[in-house]
Amino acid sequence: MKILLIEDEKALSDALCQIFSKKRWETFAAYNGETGLDEALTGIYDIILLDIMLPKLDGLTVLQRLRAASISTPVLLLSAKGEISDKVAGLDCGADDYLAKPFATEELLARIRAMTRRRGELIFDDTLQVGDLTLNLANYTLSRGDQRVQLANKEFEIMKQFFYIRIPFSTKRNS
Numbered sequence: 001m002k003i004l005l006i007e008d009e010k011a012l013s014d015a016l017c018q019i020f021s022k023k024r025w026e027t028f029a030a031y032n033g034e035t036g037l038d039e040a041l042t043g044i045y046d047i048i049l050l051d052i053m054l055p056k057l058d059g060l061t062v063l064q065r066l067r068a069a070s071i072s073t074p075v076l077l078l079s080a081k082g083e084i085s086d087k088v089a090g091l092d093c094g095a096d097d098y099l100a101k102p103f104a105t106e107e108l109l110a111r112i113r114a115m116t117r118r119r120g121e122l123i124f125d126d127t128l129q130v131g132d133l134t135l136n137l138a139n140y141t142l143s144r145g146d147q148r149v150q151l152a153n154k155e156f157e158i159m160k161q162f163f164y165i166r167i168p169f170s171t172k173r174n175s
Helices: 010-022 033-040 059-068 084-092 105-118 153-165
Strands: 002-006 026-030 047-051 075-079 097-100 121-123 127-130 133-136 141-144 147-150
Touching: 002 010, 002 033, 010 026, 010 105, 026 033, 033 059, 047 059, 047 105, 059 075, 059 084, 075 084, 075 105, 084 097, 097 105, 127 153, 133 153
Parallel strands: 002 026, 002 047, 047 075, 075 097
Antiparallel strands: 121 127, 127 133, 133 141, 141 147
C-alpha cells in the first residue's frame, strides 16, 4: 500500500513512517500543504493522511482542491482539533474519516484498514488481498483458495505492484 502522509510535526511524521515501514507500507512524507497537494495530485496513493493545521496551505484547502480535481483517494484527517464542529467541517470538505490527536496507533491502523476495505482491498498485518487472491508479505507466498505458490524476490515485487495498482486478476486465459 502507498500512503501519503502530510504532517508538519516531524517527530510524529517520522514515528508514523517507521510504523508503516514495519508493515511494509510505502510512505511518502510531506511537511507542508503545498508539497502535500502537489504529491496528492499525482493520484498514485492508496490513502492520504492529512493534518489540518499545516504551513503554506492548510489541510482543508488541500482537501478541497483534491476533491475539485476529482482525486478520490481516501483521506483521513489527523488534527489536534477534536471538537464536533471541526470534525463535521472536515468530513463535509470531503474527508473519509477524522482522527483527533493524540490518537492510539492501533486505532489509526484499524481506520486505515477499514478505509482500504471500502475500496475492495483488504490489508492485514502481513498480507494484501484483492478478491480471493492473497499475497503474504512476510513469506513471499501468493495464494488463491487452497493453491499456494512461493515467489522469488523479483516475482514477489512484480505481484506486489499488481496489488498496489489493483490490476484485476482472472483465472480465464486466452488460448
